[in-house]
Amino acid sequence: MASQPQTGALEPAEQPITAWLWPVLAAWLVPGGGHFMLKKSGRGALIFGSILLMFLFGLFMRGVMFTPESGPDYLTTFINYGGFLSNLSAGGIYILTAMFNYSQPDAAGAVHDYGTKFLVCAGLLNVLAIVDAWEIARGEKE
Amino acid sequence: MPKINLSHFEAAFLFSLLTSVVMGITSKKTQKEQINYGVYCFSMFILALFGIGWAMRLGHG
Numbered sequence: 001m002a003s004q005p006q007t008g009a010l011e012p013a014e015q016p017i018t019a020w021l022w023p024v025l026a027a028w029l030v031p032g033g034g035h036f037m038l039k040k041s042g043r044g045a046l047i048f049g050s051i052l053l054m055f056l057f058g059l060f061m062r063g064v065m066f067t068p069e070s071g072p073d074y075l076t077t078f079i080n081y082g083g084f085l086s087n088l089s090a091g092g093i094y095i096l097t098a099m100f101n102y103s104q105p106d107a108a109g110a111v112h113d114y115g116t117k118f119l120v121c122a123g124l125l126n127v128l129a130i131v132d133a134w135e136i137a138r139g140e141k142e
Numbered sequence: 143m144p145k146i147n148l149s150h151f152e153a154a155f156l157f158s159l160l161t162s163v164v165m166g167i168t169s170k171k172t173q174k175e176q177i178n179y180g181v182y183c184f185s186m187f188i189l190a191l192f193g194i195g196w197a198m199r200l201g202h203g
Contacts (some may be wrong), residue, residue: 114153125160
């Protein structure tokens with residue numbers, strides 16, 4: 001009976017949970033942290049710099065942080081919860097900001113609005129970085 | 143904490159640049175593909191920025 005060649009490497013589905021759990025947690029806590037942990041320092045530094053800059057510019061433009069609360073209609077509730085999850089995805093920098101009681105009332109103006117989008121997008125970009133770290137840790141990507 | 147006021151163009155340019163860097167790194171496997179895709183994303187962002195900007199300008203008459 002013909003057998004498959006043995007390479008010694010585990011298939012992604014056979015990887016133990018600890019192979020990717022810590023890089024994923026590190027990637028959430030510090031943008032690019034998972035890449036640093038997986039010895040991808042160049043990519044980690046670029047991800048860290050980009051996400052941190054986007055988050056800081058969001059703060060400097062006095063963007064609004066979303067809170068998980070119900071609104072008068074489903075769309076508002078969806079935006080509030082979605083925005084909160086996106087903000088939370090930024091990880092440690094979001095936690096630090098919350099610890100320092102950053103609070104900005106929702107004000108009219110393009111600059112505030114850009115700031116809010118920058119804060120949300122920093123979190124969403126970190127989700128991409130977390131998934132990338134997960135793929136690298138599972139051996140699906142170099 | 144400092145407060146900054148960026149123009150629409152400055153904010154959109156910065157957003158395009160930072161987003162393209164992360165999308166390039168996370169979307170492709172080899173370094174060459176990552177650079178190419180990052181440059182492609184940035185170009186498309188800037189093209190859309192000018193295109194939609196001009197469409198709004200002309201739409202207003």
